[in-house]
Structure formats: C-alpha cells, structure tokens
Amino acid sequence: MSNIVKMNVDVEGLFNWCMRAGNEDSIVSWLSEAFPSADESLLRELAQWKKIPVFENNEIVRFEESHPFRYSPLSRVNGTTLKDYVKLAPAALVEKFGRSEETDGHKTSGEYTFEDNDGNVFTVYDWKCTDMYESDGIPVEQFWRSWELVEFHVGGSSLAVDFIAWLKKELSA
Secondary structure (H helix, E strand, O other): OOOOEEOOOOHHHHHHHHHHHOOHHHHHHHHHHHOOOOOHHHHHHHHOOOEEEEEEOOEEEEEEEOOOEEEOOOOOOOOOEEEEEEEEOHHHHHHHHOOOEOOOOOOOOOEEEEEEOOOOEEEEEOOOOEOOOOOOOEOHHHHHHOOOOEEEEEEEOOOOHHHHHHHHHHHHO
16 A cells, blocks of 8 residues: 555544454455545455555554464453463553553552454553552552562453463563
C-alpha cells in the first residue's frame, strides 16, 4: 500500500476495535472499505494479525510483521487465572507500555493486558506490593518508578511460558 491513510478519527483505536469485532471475512470486508487501494492478500494478513499497521499522528505509515504478543488494554480479562510469576522492574513496564490500567485499588496497583495472535489474553500485575494493601508498604508512585526487580503475577487463559519469554525480551530491548 503506497498511499498514506489519513482520517479525522482515532484510526488506531478504530482499527483495534474492528479487529476484535468479527470474523476474518467481516474484518476483511471492513478493511477493504477503509483501504480501497490495498490488495486482498494484505487485508487477509491484517485480519489474521500477521501484519500490523504502524501509526504516526493518526496515520498508517507502513505495515510490519506481527509479533506473537501485543499490548492490548481493551482485551477482556474474564476467564484468566494465575499462571506464573515473573521478576520485572515496574519502571520498565511503564517505560515500554505507559502507565498501567485501572485495578481493584486494593490488592493490585497496576495491571497490563496482552493478547496473542490466537486471542489468548495475558495479564501482568503487582499483587499486594504497595501501600494500597499494607499501610506500611511502598507508596504506589514510588513502586512504579522503581527499577528494582519485583515479582509480578502473570494471569492468562493459556500457558504463559512463551508470553513471559517474549515480555522479558521486549523489556530488555
């Protein structure tokens, strides 16, 4: 696709919503209307998350090969359970993915949600690590600025071994 796509909407948010909204054929149909100059093979790769758009200033500037996992704060976490643990620096998560999503405000002070290409959801969250849970615990803001390794919980809807390996690689890059 050689032309730049520019729209007066949140293209990235709309794209992500549409990619979760239907089956592959309905997604390809939507994409063909949004990107009439794109060939069907590119649209199929997008619908199967084999390619992902790269956005700059609300424009799609190029397409890249998909990663096996992606940060996906809009994914539903229903049905996920504790799968494993991983030691990470809280500040590394913030630096890579931005401030975490809202939590229960008691036992967890931050949570990140990811999804793989098959729709499996994974969560990374602190558990009883801050003064939200214990009054003498570390203050939340100080916790999320820390570069010390902390044990995070990893929730998921499937085994998390590959996800944890990917996450560690992403945070060390």
